[in-house]
Amino acid sequence: MKLATYRDGSRDGQLVVVSRDLSTAHYATGIATRLQQVLDDWNFLSPQLQDLYVTLNQGKARHAFAFEPRQCMAPLPRAYQWADGSAYLPHLERVRRARGATLPPSATTDPLMYQGGSDDFLGPCDDAWFGSPSWGIDFEAELAVITGDVAMGADAAQGLDGIRLLLLANDWSLRELVPAELAKGFGFVQSKPATAFGPVAVTPDELGEAWQHGRVHGTLQSSVNGRKVGLNDAGPEMQFHFGELIAHLAKTRNVRAGSIIGSGTVSNQDAAKGFGCIVERRAVEAVELGAPATPYLAIGDTVRLEMTGRDGLSVFGAIVQRVSGPQADAPADADGDDDTPPPDGTD
């Protein structure tokens, strides 16, 4: 089944069931109002949602309406955990090669993963607001899973068993802020702003044969301003499958229902397939041309990410986001802070 969260003015939105072809939707009212509620009580609530999904696909749901991705928040507008792996080694290799570094020998056995902020996700069509265009604004085309409860010490098979839903992610990254945070060793706080997620989260059975052993075998299409940037195969080059990423996270702690685990930027060794982010293209240019030629994103650019199935239908719906923010750097004040107005008020 496919689930989405409709904007209703509340922090957590309203849960809707979406038809397989993403044409119609139906409020899950009477079953559950929020997706986290379903994840907290999956075995009881998900069969009821599945029944509604079947009825909706048959065109028999009484109060169905046209599905509008622009009404969507992230499927979980806020979550208790967002841990993002970096499971595609070509992404790491390129980025490191550009700065003269190589992958450590452990790269094939020990996943890289960072803990990200999960209190404020962006919806699939939300503008992404950045305080300065000089921060090196970049997207990252990723797949992600939402888990049920996975106990501390779980192995990769138990990790796989814990997967409830799959979805698309755009892990916005501020490349010019990355080096200083990497050097500190404490992970990414300022260089990884709010992540966006695709309109629908889908159960693994929806992928059919494309879901194999914790990997999604399909092509992730990335474009900027309508021009293709990447057509990347998400399957065979995922060094660590989602079950392994979950096991890595669960080594010393329980992973609780509603945790979102990301794949990292989908990437292929074959550069002809393009890239799921700008920084990889710049890294390839740096090696081939002597310097990067492609600029990072500018205010007003639009990023689009989507994966279509063998039937030609969009699996997860599309992420379509406009980069927004001040056109030029605002003058810094006395303490060096950026005083540009925030995009969203406090309570």
Add this chain to the structure above:
Amino acid sequence: MKLATYRDGSRDGQLVVVSRDLSTAHYATGIATRLQQVLDDWNFLSPQLQDLYVTLNQGKARHAFAFEPRQCMAPLPRAYQWADGSAYLPHLERVRRARGATLPPSATTDPLMYQGGSDDFLGPCDDAWFGSPSWGIDFEAELAVITGDVAMGADAAQGLDGIRLLLLANDWSLRELVPAELAKGFGFVQSKPATAFGPVAVTPDELGEAWQHGRVHGTLQSSVNGRKVGLNDAGPEMQFHFGELIAHLAKTRNVRAGSIIGSGTVSNQDAAKGFGCIVERRAVEAVELGAPATPYLAIGDTVRLEMTGRDGLSVFGAIVQRVSGPQADAPADADGDDDTPPPDGTD
């Protein structure tokens, strides 16, 4: 006022209001059932809780009962964000000196902060379970704040304005797993297991003059197995106050209601005051004696953290946790994973 969350078998527990002297409590039923709900709607709900608090302190609350910290979950048993600063430079200096490193010049102007897991916190009296005693089990005595909504780009004053509640934290750390994760640069995933929080979260006004400009001026007492380890002054040596830590986090993203921001291990230049963790003591021993003498924690050890006010009353209640887990390393299986049984089942 002082708020706590009582265990009731649910994931989020039941909100209770606790008397100033921590002797009695009262369910907040009729106002709010969960603390996150109050943080989401603070201006409307907190005055009602304050009224109940006043009545409770006067001994006039009809259904008051004896407050029992052992019934407490963490005030937020799960949260949308846990970002832990490292605001006390003596802690950093000692740990780095022990491995032959020094603080970078930016240490006094750019806070260290890591994003931690927030899906599964421990209550103040919960056993802390670790899969192996060889991981270098250590506690970290910290203060933390819970925020309301703070907008992206907020400055330190706006960060201070966003503080709703203060509480104690024990940021469990696995020292032997830290170096490998620091080297990866992506922050702490396995070396920072579930954090524990003190029984009550308190509004800043409860601290009176001890709350000044985003710092808590009071002594944090740490002990292991009843022996004092530290009597550390939390006030003057906090290099970055809580408003500054929040502003650091908010530079590129909104900080949403219910975010918890930690101070890092409370630490003083004067080693005679002792330490809020084991690793600092070991670092001092390494310099003075040539090698660390104090072992990390062993299975069965008990850690106790508490801060008392000028009136001699416990401000936040005490964290009292027993270290639990297997006495010796379980044999590793073929893929090197630890197969010790998890402390908590899946759904």
